[in-house]
Amino acid sequence: MDFNPEFVDMVVMIKSTTELLRTSLEEKAINIHLNLPTNLILYVDKRMIEVVFRNLISNAIKFTPKQGTISVDTTEKENLYLFSVTDNGVGIKEAHIDKLFRIDSTYSSLGTNNERGTGLGLILCKDFIDYHKGKIWVESKHNVGSKFYVSIPKSYH
Structure with missing residues (x-):
């Protein structure tokens, strides 16, 4: 995939992504909280x-x-914006966390309604965030929930 940066309002993009997933949210009666500024333009x-x-x-x-x-939050730091997606779901066992972003040891598990995945989505996410000179990581406790972080530099060259 070619890397084609442009100025994007992250708030509009996150809200439209949430709307795309609205049916899935409603099927499980999940509340989603967007704790975002009015707008946030990033390249x-x-x-x-x-x-x-x-x-x-x-x-x-x-x-x-x-x-x-589920909550989606953003925090402005000195040189970057930190986004997080937090849930109160099943969480991830500590032994599996290291496998989430590695192509050589994919990990997949069933969702709470037996939804299936390939284990490749987070690897792709890491690759895409690497293009932006950012970072992606997770904090999770099994049977408590997970918090995925994405950092994107304010500017990079």
Whole structure:
């Protein structure tokens, strides 16, 4: 995939991604909270970043039980913006966390409604975030939930 950065309003993009997933949210009666500024313009490859957020939010839906909660947050740091997608879902066992972003040891598990995945989505997300000179990582506790982080530099060259 070619890397074609442009100025993108991240808030509009995250809201439209959430709308694409609205049916899945409603099927499981999951509440989603968007804790975002009014707008946030970043120089990113829109297609890549949409894939990242669609994957993170759809994974949160997949692994969150009915009537659960997901939140998408952003924080401005000195040189970057930090985004997080948090759920109160099944979480990830510590032994599996290291496998999530590695092509040589894919990991996949069933969602709370037996939804299937390939284990490749997060590897693709890492690749796309690497193009942006950012980072992606997770904090998770089994049976408590997960918090996926994405950092994107304010500017990169």
